[in-house]
Amino acid sequence: MPSKSNHEGRAIVRICESVSASCLGPLLVAVLSGSAAAACASRGETDVEPSLEAGRELLGGATTVFDVSGEAFSFPARNLTTELSNSFSLGNHFFRRNWVSAPASIAGNDGLGPTFNATSCDACHFKDGRGAPPTAPGERFVGLLVRLSVPGEDPHGGPLGEPNYGGQFNQNAILGVKAEGNVAVTYEEIAGSYADGEAYSLRRPSYAFSDLAFGPLASNVMTSPRVAQAIIGLGLLAAIPEETLRALSDEDDRNGDGISGRMNFVWNQREGRRTVGRFGWKANQPTVEQQVAGAFLGDIGITSALNPAENCPAAQAECASARSGGETGAPELSEQKLVAVTRYNTTLAVPSRRDWNRADVRRGEQLFGEAGCAACHLPKVETGELAGFPALSNQLIRPYTDLLLHDMGPDLADGRPDFLATGTEWRTAPLWGIGLQKVVNRHEFLLHDGRARGLAEAILWHGGEATLSRDAFRAMGNVDRAAVLAFLKDL
Numbered sequence: 001m002p003s004k005s006n007h008e009g010r011a012i013v014r015i016c017e018s019v020s021a022s023c024l025g026p027l028l029v030a031v032l033s034g035s036a037a038a039a040c041a042s043r044g045e046t047d048v049e050p051s052l053e054a055g056r057e058l059l060g061g062a063t064t065v066f067d068v069s070g071e072a073f074s075f076p077a078r079n080l081t082t083e084l085s086n087s088f089s090l091g092n093h094f095f096r097r098n099w100v101s102a103p104a105s106i107a108g109n110d111g112l113g114p115t116f117n118a119t120s121c122d123a124c125h126f127k128d129g130r131g132a133p134p135t136a137p138g139e140r141f142v143g144l145l146v147r148l149s150v151p152g153e154d155p156h157g158g159p160l161g162e163p164n165y166g167g168q169f170n171q172n173a174i175l176g177v178k179a180e181g182n183v184a185v186t187y188e189e190i191a192g193s194y195a196d197g198e199a200y201s202l203r204r205p206s207y208a209f210s211d212l213a214f215g216p217l218a219s220n221v222m223t224s225p226r227v228a229q230a231i232i233g234l235g236l237l238a239a240i241p242e243e244t245l246r247a248l249s250d251e252d253d254r255n256g257d258g259i260s261g262r263m264n265f266v267w268n269q270r271e272g273r274r275t276v277g278r279f280g281w282k283a284n285q286p287t288v289e290q291q292v293a294g295a296f297l298g299d300i301g302i303t304s305a306l307n308p309a310e311n312c313p314a315a316q317a318e319c320a321s322a323r324s325g326g327e328t329g330a331p332e333l334s335e336q337k338l339v340a341v342t343r344y345n346t347t348l349a350v351p352s353r354r355d356w357n358r359a360d361v362r363r364g365e366q367l368f369g370e371a372g373c374a375a376c377h378l379p380k381v382e383t384g385e386l387a388g389f390p391a392l393s394n395q396l397i398r399p400y401t402d403l404l405l406h407d408m409g410p411d412l413a414d415g416r417p418d419f420l421a422t423g424t425e426w427r428t429a430p431l432w433g434i435g436l437q438k439v440v441n442r443h444e445f446l447l448h449d450g451r452a453r454g455l456a457e458a459i460l461w462h463g464g465e466a467t468l469s470r471d472a473f474r475a476m477g478n479v480d481r482a483a484v485l486a487f488l489k490d491l
């Protein structure tokens, strides 16, 4: 595990990995020698080749489940208590249900809108997995939404919403209320080739807004298209101690490896102060609860105790006067429902690896370390205590993320800051479960806006701090590249 107190934590992790990967044969379980080994041992590092470590298939520790079907992302952590299992079932129900506009015939079902992106959580996080960008011209956006802001900060240091459209573009509205407009994406193909001459093509998205109901967007508007993320293992990520993240971060790149992860600090509505961000593509949400309440309001138009006011910018008069759902004067989502959905999102399990002992997969795991991928996609970390969730506490997990922000270069930049995250920074995406995305979601689109059409394209888009790592992948021959992809598909 990374050291708690200094900036060498990341360097040590890397030394341990590269020593074991480059000096030891793939079939050899051996004890490391020399100073790096001493450093590893003194920090409790493993002395076993990472691609041979026992238990490495259990990505979520004891919470790991073993389903590999299209439902693989929809199971509760294997070791949950009965009470939490019951909350899981209830939360699951509200996650999948379609919300309707007020008044509904059944009390407690309404509150949709006035404006919204989708009528259920599941519409975007289909089977608790990942959303997709539109696949045909003119197709409406569902699993992809666009965040909006103008330069400046809100009173809490967060993005300042576009004056007439707010912080998120809502293409839908309930009857009698104007939707904000439409957005479409088109792609430009960019040709490239690997070092061995094999050709590839990447598609660069561009977005066009139309039918804008409240006038043109501000001339200085900043937009950030983001797809819905898979929501497995979130409680485990919440349980990683803040001091571990601090030890991993290396803001000024003091160890000189070209990689300078840093924490985002974002407004925590419950605590009334800024705390470390963990969720969202820019680590822009501090807790699962706040992310869930934010989704209810921003994506579906449902108010809660955490977000009691509807999302109606001043220019949107019909929005402001539309009828609310729920009981008069109370938020549309009861506290009990918010708790259930939060628990559900906290306890969705990560599936096990499948082919971790296959030779090409092991080779890919080694190459992943050698190419420096593991410097950001941290293979292994321990959770601390997560209050109320003993099942998730003190687990050895393999999320393949450090939850830190990294500059990924101009090609991936959205140019839209989000608290401390700049327009070029993104949170290292967790890679657990990524190999089952195709089975669960029936598509292979990756990256924050779904531009990558598969794992190789996702890697090829890496830039900024990940440039060397990407170039190492580009320089590999096709057998090694296939091994890296085989490893990722096994996660």
Ligand code: HEC
Pocket: 095, 117, 118, 119, 120, 121, 122, 123, 124, 125, 131, 142, 143, 144, 145, 226, 227, 228, 229, 230, 231, 234, 278, 279, 280, 281, 282, 284, 288, 291, 292, 295, 296, 299, 300, 341, 345
């Ligand atoms: C319109 C599509 C859409 C809908 C509907 C939607 N989400 Fe999301 N969800 C997203 C996007 C996009 C993100 C990434 C947000 C960001 O980066 O700011 C996200 C992120 C999340 C995350 C954080 C995942 C992570 O790995 O950090 C959680 C949890 C979540 N959503 C829960 C919900 C819940 C609960 C609902 C229903 C109340 C919901 N979402 C409805 C699109 C959607």
Ligand code: HEC
Pocket: 259, 281, 368, 371, 372, 373, 374, 375, 376, 377, 406, 408, 412, 426, 427, 428, 429, 430, 431, 445, 446, 447, 448, 449, 455, 458, 459, 462, 465, 466, 469, 470, 473, 484, 488
């Ligand atoms: C400097 C840190 C860093 C390094 C090094 C790095 N990555 Fe990433 N990776 C990221 C970040 C940040 C994202 C999210 C970028 C985005 O969505 O725009 C990401 C996204 C990905 C994704 C897509 C995940 C998703 O959910 O869409 C894959 C696959 C991936 N990386 C694999 C790799 C591999 C393989 C390597 C080594 C060749 C590597 N990465 C090196 C930071 C890094």
